[in-house]
Amino acid sequence: MLKEESSPLVRADVAVAEAYASVGNVGIGFDILGHTVEGAGDRAEVRRIDTREVRIAAIHGVVTDLPHDAPGNTAGAALLSMLHGLDLPFGFELTLHKGIALGSGMGGSAASVVAAVVAANALLDEPLPREALYPFALDGEVVASGSRHGDNLGPMLIGGLVLATSSRLVRIPVPPDWHCALVHPHVVLETRRARAALAGHYALSEFVAQSTNLALVLAGCYSGDAALVREGLSDVLVEPRRAPLIPAFARVKQAALDHGAFGASISGAGPSVFGWFEDRASAEAAACAMREAFADAGHESDALVAPIDGPAARIL
Amino acid sequence: MLKEESSPLVRADVAVAEAYASVGNVGIGFDILGHTVEGAGDRAEVRRIDTREVRIAAIHGVVTDLPHDAPGNTAGAALLSMLHGLDLPFGFELTLHKGIALGSGMGGSAASVVAAVVAANALLDEPLPREALYPFALDGEVVASGSRHGDNLGPMLIGGLVLATSSRLVRIPVPPDWHCALVHPHVVLETRRARAALAGHYALSEFVAQSTNLALVLAGCYSGDAALVREGLSDVLVEPRRAPLIPAFARVKQAALDHGAFGASISGAGPSVFGWFEDRASAEAAACAMREAFADAGHESDALVAPIDGPAARIL
Secondary structure, three states: OHHHHOOOOOOOOEEEEEEEEEEEOOOOOOOOEEEEEEEEEEEEEEEEEOOOOEEEEEEEEOOOOOOOOHHHOHHHHHHHHHHHHOOOOOEEEEEEEEOOOOOOOOOHHHHHHHHHHHHHHHOOOOOOOHHHHHHHHHHHHHHHHOOOOOOOHHHHHHOOEEEEOOOOEEEEOOOOOOEEEEEEEOOOOOHHHHHHOOOOOEOHHHHHHHHHHHHHHHHHHHHOOHHHHHHHOOOOOOHHHHHHHOOOHHHHHHHHHHOOOOEEEEOOOOOOEEEEEOOHHHHHHHHHHHHHHHHHOOOOEEEEEEEOOOOOOEEO | OHHHHOOOOOOOOEEEEEEEEEEEOOOOOOOOEEEEEEEEEEEEEEEEEOOOOEEEEEEEEOOOOOOOOHHHOHHHHHHHHHHHHOOOOOEEEEEEEEOOOOOOOOOHHHHHHHHHHHHHHHOOOOOOOHHHHHHHHHHHHHHHHOOOOOOOHHHHHHOOEEEEOOOOEEEEOOOOOOEEEEEEEOOOOOHHHHHHOOOOOEOHHHHHHHHHHHHHHHHHHHHOOHHHHHHHOOOOOOHHHHHHHOOOHHHHHHHHHHOOOOEEEEOOOOOOEEEEEOOHHHHHHHHHHHHHHHHHOOOOEEEEEEEOOOOOOEEO
């Protein structure tokens, strides 16, 4: 059905976009660094309607018990922000096809947001550059997480590994061979609970250690020097506080490291765990071992293996 | 005299090296980021002696009341570390010529250390790469500051803007036109006092803001994108805590910003203030205005203007 709607014969008032899963935080870039992982995604089918409103027609897929009122739905809120921000003379009707589980740490809410705004953008008389959609996307993300961070939205919008500030997206170059293994155990960890684990104060020494690691990873990506990433990809700030919330985390991480990971840590707020690898074969072998480690602890899981320099959301 | 000693006719058991001043921290890279600033420096004249010891023969220049016992002197301690670490069968006699004031925030202690180890290295039967001198230099720096950080040592050893971890130096590329203005008011601020201002706890939100800025500056340097550096070069973590220790800081910083600075902040532990600029002319104009701001508050000062991608220590 979607294919037919996106064919050249379709009416110009419907667009379908897909946004891929993402690894937020990437261990050392809490709230500011993320990259997409092709293989799972949310799709949004957006129809241009004559009334100035946002309607949610239906939600299908792996999650369906989401708010159907537009302001309470992350994707709906983003479209409302777009409608009001651009003072559009028309509205949108949204149908979501969820491919990413919520509470998985794979950017499920962000993917719905980005798919929706990218599809809606295609329906504008003059579509905007992807970066211009970022403020609207942030207005949607805040509904889901209570925090205005773009580490999932940014890479979904423009692709690749992205530094996402409150107002800007910067794509960080990554060698094309470098791959990510992202393993999702079938347990739910609410983002808000994972954020609560971070309450309290921090020592300056923690900051120095973590920012050293962030700088090493950025330098390694820009220069294509795997040794720098291997030294830096270690979360000493957030991971120690969140790891207890994730079953078998230490064993899953160790499985990644045993298979040559540059580093491994929690994807987004968890419970998914990611590792970075020098090539696809290493990432695939590690993904199996990481799934086994979850299985040993009684948890089923699924895995994605894809280049770190992943794709932006696509119009289908 | 130094020129004669470094001529080809001189005995091979004497070497003279100069290490330049540096901007430590660079605002957003506390303890880990720094760059050299040509125009002021410390020189070390090192003589290879038959006994396995380090002797300090004399200390000349702008500071002379430094410890003359080797273990208590930063440069002496570094040479001792080198002597023991490399298990050398000989020793060193050191004469220091201080060109950088202590307590200035311009890396004065680090410059003595680096000049000494670079000169001593030239006297080894097989001189080591600069990076291999870093652990010995850290052993010296800890005597001065009580902290094992390499944000001044690193750039002095290998040149340019350097990310200095506890074990590694990474040179960050910087466009050659970008210049630094470094203004040193004639007041002394002890590093240990400046460190005390940083005691206490920090909020995660401070960390996120500061690491965002660090990432923007690194991305801007790697990509040569001044807009990223302009957005990121703002210290929201350390500067607010240390600024009250520096007379007229806000006015001096504003003078830099009024003259087009990407950003301006405290050099090292202060009281010197630096700004980064897109070209030399802007940096020179800003340096005058920054000096005037100090003068208005009753403080004489001197200024250096030099490329951010400054030189490593040199054998003279």
